[in-house]
Amino acid sequence: MDPWKSAQDVVRCTLCRTSMAFMYCEICHIHLCKDCVETHLSDSSKVHNVVSLKQYLTTLNYPKCRKHPTKQCELHCEQCDIPVCAQCISGEHLGHKPVDIFQNFDIKKEVLQRELEELEKSIYPKYKEIASNIPVQKADLSKNSQKLTTVIDKQGEVWHREIDTIISNLKSIVEEMESKHLVILKKQEDEITRTISEITQTIAELKKILNSKDVCLVSEYKSRNAEFRRLPPKLKVSLPNFRSEKIHTDQLIKQFGSLSALSFTIEEQDYSMSPQGAKSSPPDRSLMDVPQVITAIDTGYEYLYGVTCLNDTEVWTRGNEDMMKLFNQQGKQVKSIKTKSGYVPTDISVTRSGDLVYTDYNDRTVNIVKNTQVQTVIRLRGWSPRGVCSTASGDLLVVMDSDGDKQSKVVCYSGSTEKQSIQYNDKGQPLFSSGHYKYISENRNLDICFSDCGARVVVVVNQAGKLRFTYTGHPSTTKGSFDPRGITTDSHGRILTADYDNDCIHILDQGGQFLRYIDNRHLQFPRGLCVDTRDNLFVAERGTGKVKKIQYYK
Structure with missing residues (x-):
């Protein structure tokens, strides 16, 4: 019997291929028996480092350089993400950032450990759960x-x-x-x-x-x-x-009689571990049967258009003036900021750092207020901005219409740099109507939620811009009566949108299913929406000029 093919759990000498190997050359990366060690060391053309196989298996070893076989890789090139030797660093990797290879090894092992934990504790159980549901569906x-x-x-x-x-x-x-x-x-x-x-x-x-x-x-x-x-x-x-x-x-x-058509809806499932930048999901809470108005702030605007939360005690507002006003929840005006152009602001939002950001449709600009100073960060050509929101990653999502209101799109900006443009579905058809009021919000799972007043629809796409679903109002309502305006999301990923003509708020789950109304017993022509970190809803009423704070969770 061939000793090399038998007892495969025994490590054999690379040279003689018969004897058991108790030694290992870390330079040449070969196994050696005691008899072959001397033969191997006799090759003076190379530098050798023969250690016991046990030591090799229990000690971290430098990998062999692919470019320079006689060299060991003691460094890791972060830019190229490969192990390199000292000769590589002074050659084709000159100017790149090298780190100690064992330091990189430890970092990557931590990453691998996290991946293993995610696979074992989250992904695998989720797939098992989904798989276990299929027999139920079959039944x-x-x-x-x-x-x-x-x-x-x-x-x-x-x-x-x-x-x-x-x-x-x-x-x-x-x-x-x-x-x-x-x-x-x-x-x-x-x-x-x-x-x-x-x-x-x-x-x-x-x-x-x-x-x-x-x-x-x-x-x-x-x-x-x-x-x-x-x-x-x-x-x-x-x-x-x-x-x-x-x-x-x-x-x-x-x-x-007839059978209704068999339909299949592909719906993205929520993953238990939030993506990087997404907010973690809080414990589930029940919606109130009858939401309660806690406070009403009189803003003094003849027509109030929008509201956004600065924090849990203060809200920014905008109306039919070139002045944006900050109110506390006692109804006292804390601050006011005038637009740079003198035009009425089109939409407002608050960045993660607490700065007010507003769009100016007539001036074609997106502006940020820092320490009462207005800075123009984006100036458009051929397009005019409408809705705006700040994302979990600190970027800005801006809804804009082309000149003549022929096209509409959503653009993601990092500072003043365009990162992403969302305009068409997989069939090359426009996702949004052109012209009219448009509002935008980012959900905790990084979905982008968009209310299109002109098309009377709420459009939701994922972070990559792929259409997830559309919502045209509750099926029981008259077709075309849904009039979406302000839109926001809460800590549970629920989507809230103001129905201007019907004096109510629609609450949807993360997948677009209608949950319930906040009805017209509390509201008159709701326009702008926002929620604070405690999931209190703030509604800007156009006609009354009031911001109403509403509790809708138990």
Whole structure:
């Protein structure tokens, strides 16, 4: 038996390939038996470092350089993300940032450890959970199919009974018509039979008279020929027939009943570990049956358009003036900032660092207020900004329309640098209508939520800009009556949007399913929305000029 192919758990010498290897050359990366060590060291063309195999397996070793086989990689090039030797650093990696390879090793092991923990504790259990739900879905599918089959059979029985009844009624009518016809025919038959008998009798009498010499009989005979010449009336009968109707299958299906179409919706599932930059999910809380208005702040605007939270005690507002006002929750104005251009601000938001940011549609700018000083960070050409929001990563999402309101898109900016543009779906069709009011918010799972007043729809895309779903209002409402304006999200990933025409707020879950209303008992023409860190809702009422703080969680 070949000793190299037997006992595969034993490490064999790389040189002789027969003896067990107890040594290892860290330079040449080969296993050696004791007898071959001296032979290997005799090669003076290379520097060798032979250690015991146990020491090699329990001690971190420098990898061999791919470019320079006689060198060991004691460094790691961060820029190229590969191990390098000293000769590499002074050569093609000159100017790159090297770190100690064991330091990089420790960092990467930490990353690998986190990945292992994520796989074991989060991803694997999630897949197991999803997999375990499939048999349940199969069982539900089978039950539903059986239920549908039973309902269809019952409907078939109803139809069969109706058809049997129709057939029976038609047969009864046929029998009744036949009976009536037979009575008439029998009466006519009896009358004709009686007349024939009388004619036969008359013929016999005439023959008797003609053969007789009795003058009296001839004189007394009364002719009946005139009577018999009146033939019985001819009975014209229009026999009934059956006219079958053409079967229209489409109409039959409509009358019988139909199955709703089988539909599949691909919905992204929430992952238990939040992506980098996303907010972690707080413990689930129940929505209140009847939300409560806690406070109402009179802003003094004739028309109030928007509100955004600076913190849990103060909110910025905008209205039909070039002045943006900061109020505390006692209703006191704390600060005011005038727009740089003198135009009315189009939308407002607050950055992660607490700076006010506003868009100026007429001036084509996006501006940030730092220490009461207005700084223009983005100036557009051919486009004008509308809605704006600050993301978890500190970027800005800006909704904008092209000149002439022919196109609309969402652009993500890091400072004044454009990072991403979102405009079309997978079929190359526009995601948003052009013109009209537009509001935007980032959800805790990094979805981008967009209310499109012109199209009367809420559009939600994921972080990559791929369409997740659209919402056009509760199915029970009249089509086209949904009028979305301000939009915001809370710590549970629920989406809230103001329905301006219907004086209410729609609350949706993260997947776009309607949960409930905050109805018109509390609101008048709601326009702007925001929530604080405690999930209190702030609503800007256009007509009253008030900001209402509403508690909607228990």
